[in-house]
Amino acid sequence: MTLAAAEPATALPAIEQQHRDQRHYPHGVAFMDGQYLPMSEAKVSVLDWGFLHSDATYDTVHVWDGRFFRLDLHIDRFFRGMEKLRMKLPYNSSEIEKILSTCVALSGHKSAYVEMICTRGGSPNFSRDPRQSENRFIAFAVPFGSVANKEQLERGLHVAISNTVRIPPKSIDPTIKNYHWLDLVKGLFDAYDYGAETALIVDINDNIAEGPGFNVFTVKGGRLKTPAYGVLAGITRQTVFDLCGELRLSVSAGDIDRDELKDSDEVFITSTAGGIMPVSKIDETVVGDGKVGALTRQLTDLYWEKHADPAWSTAVNYA
Amino acid sequence: MTLAAAEPATALPAIEQQHRDQRHYPHGVAFMDGQYLPMSEAKVSVLDWGFLHSDATYDTVHVWDGRFFRLDLHIDRFFRGMEKLRMKLPYNSSEIEKILSTCVALSGHKSAYVEMICTRGGSPNFSRDPRQSENRFIAFAVPFGSVANKEQLERGLHVAISNTVRIPPKSIDPTIKNYHWLDLVKGLFDAYDYGAETALIVDINDNIAEGPGFNVFTVKGGRLKTPAYGVLAGITRQTVFDLCGELRLSVSAGDIDRDELKDSDEVFITSTAGGIMPVSKIDETVVGDGKVGALTRQLTDLYWEKHADPAWSTAVNYA
Numbered sequence: 263m264t265l266a267a268a269e270p271a272t273a274l275p276a277i278e279q280q281h282r283d284q285r286h287y288p289h290g291v292a293f294m295d296g297q298y299l300p301m302s303e304a305k306v307s308v309l310d311w312g313f314l315h316s317d318a319t320y321d322t323v324h325v326w327d328g329r330f331f332r333l334d335l336h337i338d339r340f341f342r343g344m345e346k347l348r349m350k351l352p353y354n355s356s357e358i359e360k361i362l363s364t365c366v367a368l369s370g371h372k373s374a375y376v377e378m379i380c381t382r383g384g385s386p387n388f389s390r391d392p393r394q395s396e397n398r399f400i401a402f403a404v405p406f407g408s409v410a411n412k413e414q415l416e417r418g419l420h421v422a423i424s425n426t427v428r429i430p431p432k433s434i435d436p437t438i439k440n441y442h443w444l445d446l447v448k449g450l451f452d453a454y455d456y457g458a459e460t461a462l463i464v465d466i467n468d469n470i471a472e473g474p475g476f477n478v479f480t481v482k483g484g485r486l487k488t489p490a491y492g493v494l495a496g497i498t499r500q501t502v503f504d505l506c507g508e509l510r511l512s513v514s515a516g517d518i519d520r521d522e523l524k525d526s527d528e529v530f531i532t533s534t535a536g537g538i539m540p541v542s543k544i545d546e547t548v549v550g551d552g553k554v555g556a557l558t559r560q561l562t563d564l565y566w567e568k569h570a571d572p573a574w575s576t577a578v579n580y581a
Numbered sequence: 582m583t584l585a586a587a588e589p590a591t592a593l594p595a596i597e598q599q600h601r602d603q604r605h606y607p608h609g610v611a612f613m614d615g616q617y618l619p620m621s622e623a624k625v626s627v628l629d630w631g632f633l634h635s636d637a638t639y640d641t642v643h644v645w646d647g648r649f650f651r652l653d654l655h656i657d658r659f660f661r662g663m664e665k666l667r668m669k670l671p672y673n674s675s676e677i678e679k680i681l682s683t684c685v686a687l688s689g690h691k692s693a694y695v696e697m698i699c700t701r702g703g704s705p706n707f708s709r710d711p712r713q714s715e716n717r718f719i720a721f722a723v724p725f726g727s728v729a730n731k732e733q734l735e736r737g738l739h740v741a742i743s744n745t746v747r748i749p750p751k752s753i754d755p756t757i758k759n760y761h762w763l764d765l766v767k768g769l770f771d772a773y774d775y776g777a778e779t780a781l782i783v784d785i786n787d788n789i790a791e792g793p794g795f796n797v798f799t800v801k802g803g804r805l806k807t808p809a810y811g812v813l814a815g816i817t818r819q820t821v822f823d824l825c826g827e828l829r830l831s832v833s834a835g836d837i838d839r840d841e842l843k844d845s846d847e848v849f850i851t852s853t854a855g856g857i858m859p860v861s862k863i864d865e866t867v868v869g870d871g872k873v874g875a876l877t878r879q880l881t882d883l884y885w886e887k888h889a890d891p892a893w894s895t896a897v898n899y900a
Contacts, residue, residue, distance in 0.1 A: 274686055274900045277610060281622045284614070288707050291596060292627070295603070303600045305624035306632065308611070308698065308719055313625065315762035316635035347763075348770060367593055379627065382766075388607050390726065392766055393773065400627055407709070429753070432746040432785075433764045442761045443634035444666075445752045447701075447711060451667060454712065466751075466785075581593050 290404035291368040293361050298368055304402050311395060312381025316441045319343035322534050323497075324406055325366050325374040329575040331568070333359060335497050336534075337378070343438040344380050349397040351380055358401070359576075365403040367580045373406035375535065408536035409476055414459065418542025418554055419531070421473070422458035423520055424449035428471035431492050439494060446474040456545070460531075462523075465492045469517045475535055480518060481528035481557050490515035498532035498565075505564050511557070528555030530562075538562040609723035610687040612680050617687055623721055630714060631700025635760045638662035641853050642816075643725055644685050644693040648894040650887070652678060654816050655853075659697055662757040668699050668716040677720070678895075684722040686899045692725035694854065727855035728795055733778065737861025737873055738850070740792070741777035742839055743768035747790035750811050758813060765793040775864070779850075781842075784811045788836045794854055799837060800847035800876050809834035817851035817884075824883050830876070847874030849881075857881040 283302065292304035312318035321340040323333050337355045344351065353361070358378060366374050378401045385394035410419055426449045434442055445463060453461035462478060465471040470478060470489050477499040479488045486506060488499060506513040523529065527550045529541040538561055540554040549555075568574040602621065611623035631637035640659040642652050656674045663670065672680070677697060685693050697720045704713035729738055745768045753761055768780035781797060784790040789797060789808050796818040798807045805825055807818060825832040842848065846869045848860040857880055859873040868874075887893040 274683060275617055277687055278616045278618055279622075281613060281616060281618055281624070285626070285703070286705055287626065287628065294600060297597045297600060298594055299597055299600055301626075301628065303598075304627045305600070306627060307604070307606065307620075308623045308625060308696075308721065309606065309620065309723075313632050314760060315766060316760045317762060317766050347766075364593060368596055377627075384604070386605055388726075390728070392769060402627065404628075407707075409709070425751075427749065427751040429748050429761075430746065430785075432744075433748045433752070434761075434767075438763075440763060441633060441635045442748075442753075442763060443636060444757075444759060444761060447634060447636050447666075448753075450711065466749075 288404045289369065290371070290374075290402055291365045292400065292402035293365055294400050298364065301402060301404060304400065306381065306398070306400070307384070310381050310384055310398065311392065312379070312383065312398065315382065317347070317382035317392065318379060318441055319347055319349070319438050320377055320379040320441070321439055322375060322377045323362070324534050325371065325376060325403070325578055326406070326569045328372045328580070329569060329577050330363070330376070331575050332497055332501065333362070333576050335500065339439065339497065340378055340380070346435060346438050349380050349382065351397060351399045353399060361401050362403070363578050365401055366578045369403045370580070371403060371405055374403045375406050376403045377401065408539070409460065409531065409533050410536050410539040415539060416554070418540040418549070418552070419460055420458045420543040421460055421462055421541050422453040422456040422545055423470070423523075424452035424461045424463045426452065426463045427466055428463050428492055430466050436492055436494050443474065450474050458545075465489070467517070469519050470523050473531060476531040476533035476539075478529065478531050478541075480523060480526035481555060482526050484512070484557070486511060486513040486557070487518060488513070488515050489518055491517065496532055496534070498534055498537060501565065502532055502538065502561060505561055505568075509560065509564065524549075526550070528558045530558045538565050607723045608688065609690070609721055610684045611719065611721035612684055613719050617683065620721060620723060623719065625700065625717070625719070626703070629700050629703055629717065630711065631698070631702065631717065634701065636666070636701035636711065637698060638666055638668070638757050638759055639696055639698040640758055641694060641696045642681070643853050644690065644695060644722070644897055645725070645888045647691045647899070648888060648896050649682070649695070650894050651816055651820065652681070652895050654819065656697070658758065658816065659699070663699050665754060665757050668701065670699055670716060670718045672718060680720050681722070682897050684720055685897045688722045689899070690722060690724055693722045694725050695722045696720065727858070728779065728850065728852050729855050729858040734858060735873070737859040737868070737871070738779055739777045739862040740779055740781055740860050741772040741775040741864055742789070742842075743771035743780045743782045745771060745782045746785055747782050747811055749785050755811055755813050762793065769793050777864075784808070786836070788838050789842050792850060795850040795852035795858075797848065797850050797860075799842060799845035800874060801845050803831070803876070805830060805832035805876070806837060807832070807834050808837055810836065815851055815853070817853055817856060820884065821851055821857065821880060824880055824887075828879065828883065843868075845869070847877045849877045857884050
């Protein structure tokens, strides 16, 4: 003992039994392993393949004024993603709907950002074979967030086009909503370096693909268009198609190159995190007259109106 | 209270304060936030961008017979990856070396798989701007694992070539070791469907790229070759180049198509998780005479010999 005391530098530190986490977490409620928990408890093991291999799929839906918006579409996409990744959970879609609703109700948030996640998980015998993994479900509800803040929604976003190429469909099926974002993060840093607020990245043919968490639309001569190739089929993107149907506006999906994008009358982006958001500047080019366009505004207004429509939304039971 | 008791179906469940995790974790020790912890405590928030955006880099090094193998190369690559991702940690390389060594020593494992991770983390004000994130360091040591088991090491692995395309360098810089693995996981499922044991996936030109966690080498007429384009520059791959230097063997990096791969005299894969591992069958083609090749065996023997060489390895101080 005297020897050990004389050589403190070589002594090993103790293994502590519990992690002390000083980080702040947003107010919200998570569901894991049958429990409803504060966000500070919503953690996955670093050994979960969902972390170590980003082997996971997810979906996000939002609650506005106490109502889920198009929850059925989000849950359907989540189940399609799991099937493509050969993952299985012990919950059906109505059970997941109930879990999500309970997370929101327990959080008390009237406007919330709600995420459902399925990770590959891990296998009880630590096998590297993904077929032996027990897949894992996590859900949580936190305060609603938006890609664009209030000022940006009023004046339009400044977007820069990055040369980073969106991960192509031959590598990752983009219809599986996934966490492979390093291309989008690179695009975002490129945009910041340029002095812009967010980014669009390109597809393998140098056409416009999408941005970090959003799809993009152009308006030219009253017609709308959005990239078709290699992009996430966003639910808000789908919603724009549906709203255009109601408004009898022409909308199509197809290649959009940089020049066509910049030559648009109006440009907007779409995301569950913010809805329909105007773009007023692309690189150094002012879009249209530099103000939020008339069709963008009309679609945005109708988009938010639909949040109270029982055909498009579902009430959370706060009990 | 009587009313609530009469309507239990509408009552919300309680929010519990602590997650009860029934999962099993391998024996090992992790380091996070200044603490050394059992693996059951090594968890990251689902809100960490390292999980939500796979915005992270990492490196793995192994310990064999109480010695780290080429630890300096792994730590150097880890720091280069962080710099490319614009991440910063409050530790320099010698501090990280000490942390990793302490994890191993505390675990008691004489043969260990050791991982160092830097995630984007999160920002204290929950901003989506990655520049505002506090990056996060995690390290852990668990028992040594191998891509190939004992039987496979003796008879050679059966590999299938998948049509899945490795995420191209224009999307993700492959020199940043990253967790974007869904292409490799898809390749693995393709290989299982085929009846093989593991997979090789291709690059955008349909040449051979790499497999889930490993590089590949061919031997033909005494010359070695490995894919050059779009692959992780593995440390074990580098080690094969160094060993070939000592053995005065010719080795080069360049395109290898499917036919060239199948027409090889010998094929082996390389990974920190297992070292140099023989391949005896590719799709339906038997490689060479179907046995572990002479050069593969010579390199494998020298590879393991180097684990005791102080020029290639560093002793763990188990104290």
